Amino acid sequence: MLKTPFAILILFIMAVFFVKNNHKGMVILVLISEINDLFVLNIVGVKLPVWAVIVIINIPWILSNYSKLLKEKIFSSLFYEYYYLIVLAIIFCFVFPWTSDVERAWNQGPIGRSMVSLIRLFCELMSLFYIYVLIASKKIKWVFLRNRFAIVVILSVIIAIIDYFTNYQFRHILFKVGDVPHRFLGFCGEPRFFGRTCLYTFVFFVCAFNTIEKKYTFSRKLILTACVVACLGAFLSMSVSAIALLLLSINIYTLLNLKKYFIFLTLVGTVLYFANINTFIKFDSNVQSRIDKISKGNEEDRINNEPVLFTRLEVFDRAAMNFLYNNKIYAVTGTGPNLISIPASNYLSRRDKTIYKNQINSVPHTGAINVFARSGLIGLFLIVLFMFRIINASRKYKFSFQTIIIHSLIFLIIYDALYFMLIGISIGYFKLQLSKSISNSSCNTNNQNNNFYEPNQKKIRPIDKFVFEKYQGMTKC
Known part of the structure; x- marks a missing residue:
């Protein structure tokens, strides 16, 4: 976290950029703080990354000017997973709240953890849309x-x-x-x-x-x-x-x-x-033991009814998978946003119970397990559906197609908020190329219909009229 003098300086710079509507300056701050995760601000006791603060203050601008861009079909499954997590948060915080054998602080209980997680996930999604809108609308x-x-x-x-x-x-x-x-x-x-x-x-x-x-x-x-x-x-x-x-x-x-x-x-x-x-x-002598654990597992420290495969995972992933394996209904529904660590604390091995004092507070680091734990097979399906949709939509644009495939595979292995910003860049790039194709076709054929053609007269998919009108107004024939 930034020390107070530097945090004040960053806030001042951010405020100047925001007042002057300087998106270039704000994007540079977003890039710096996405790459370097110590750029965190303490705002009224709430710790937020600099990029998250910038995204939050720009939400009104995004919604007031480009809300229709966010309603495109390729994004729908992302929103559905988020709405589903809100429902799970209500269920597992108020209707059937998770309980713990170990006393937890309020911020580590169901309500506190759900609130923090939903805010964090919302910021991750909006970082995608912020970068996407800036590129697609040619603001940068x-x-x-x-x-x-x-x-x-x-x-x-x-x-x-x-x-x-x-x-x-x-x-x-x-x-x-x-x-x-x-x-x-x-x-x-x-x-x-x-x-x-x-x-x-x-x-x-x-x-x-x-x-x-x-x-x-x-x-x-x-x-x-x-x-x-x-x-x-x-x-x-x-x-x-x-x-x-x-x-x-x-x-x-x-x-x-x-x-x-x-x-x-x-x-x-x-x-x-x-x-x-x-x-x-x-x-570092500790690395050998970690490599051995991944390759061989640890059968000596297994809990009851635990598959050997799970012993190869890190402690947070392992506990989550053990809980879901023994409570299969939650493998379908999920346990709620950032809540898996509460019930999974009862599925630690003997060694891990000693190290973590019968309580873990971190979520799984593996991307697929993280999503699987929070929203079950339902949420995992929605995230994978989003990936397939953006891969399919970008297939004609080599850069976006390749980055989306590789980044999505990495994300399923390693959960990282940086993924959403990079996907926003990739989607913005192929939308920008699509707009150029449409503009060129419009200038050459003066076709005012909703079905557009590239210069070689091959059909491409129709896009929303709103998007076309935005791009058409920016392009001179």
């Missing part, structure tokens, strides 16, 4: 967003390296936070988050590189540098999950593109991965 240019994003990532990794060798001086000056000794952190709370952020951004820049024409040498060099730096950051984090998923992402990208140099990069990356893991094991 795609090139501006892409290049500023690259600069933010490059600087964040460079600062992480400098901070590591200066004994975390920047962290101590700016934030109220402890350290994780001998690890690259940057302005992130833990090395795992730093590594996963670099992973998500690496995928974005690798795919974005192909959208730049060869004549734009500066942009190509900038994005290529961002690719290399983000990849370096993932390896420096020494997060096993981040590095493993980085290699998985490269392999998926290879399959989508079938480029020889990426096949070569995959082979090189694999060698570097195992070399890095061996170094990491020597560097």
Whole structure:
């Protein structure tokens, strides 16, 4: 969390941007705080990331000007899952409230946890729509967003390296936070988050590189540098999950593109991965036990009726899966927003009960398990449906298609709020390209119907008349 003087400074800058309707400035603050999760403000006792505050203050602007854009079919399943979570919160907070054998503070009880979770999820959804609306409505240019994003990532990794060798001086000056000794952190709370952020951004820049024409040498060099730096950051984090998923992402990208140099990069990356893991094991003896746990499980510390597979999971994921496995009705319905830790605390292993004193407060870190625990198979189906819809909608636009596929797969493995902003960028990009096709077709054919054609006369799907009129007014033939 930001120290008070710097928090006041950020709030002042944010207020100036908001009053002047400077969305470019606010977007840069969003990018910085999405990449560096320590940019958190304490507002009347409520801790909110800087990006969440910016999204919240812009909600009236989004709803008053672009509410129809949010009613598109591809977003409907996201809203349905959120509405369903509200219903579950009412049920499990007031009708059949979850109870705990251990005394909990109010903010760790059903009502407190539900309120915090629903606010957080709402901010994540609105971060998607905020970025999407800015790009689709041309309030900010795609090139501006892409290049500023690259600069933010490059600087964040460079600062992480400098901070590591200066004994975390920047962290101590700016934030109220402890350290994780001998690890690259940057302005992130833990090395795992730093590594996963670099992973998500690496995928974005690798795919974005192909959208730049060869004549734009500066942009190509900038994005290529961002690719290399983000990849370096993932390896420096020494997060096993981040590095493993980085290699998985490269392999998926290879399959989508079938480029020889990426096949070569995959082979090189694999060698570097195992070399890095061996170094990491020597560097931190705890890593060997974590790798053994993932690969072999821990049969000696199983609870009754627990599948061996569950013993390979982290404690929060493991407890959640054990609860759902033994209470299958909740596997269908879910347990409510951020509430799984209350009933799952009774399904800890003996060792974990000792460590966590019979109580856990964190939700599962695995994306699919997180959604499965909060809204069951119903919610998981809705989230996957959203992913399929945006993948299908973006299939004609290579950058969006590839980033959405890879980011969605990563999200199902690692839950990260950064996913929603990146998806907003991808959707905004293909909507922008769609609008250009429509505008070109409109200028060439003067067709005023709702069925539009690309210049090669191939049909594309009709879009909402409101969207067309917005774009048509911005384009001169």
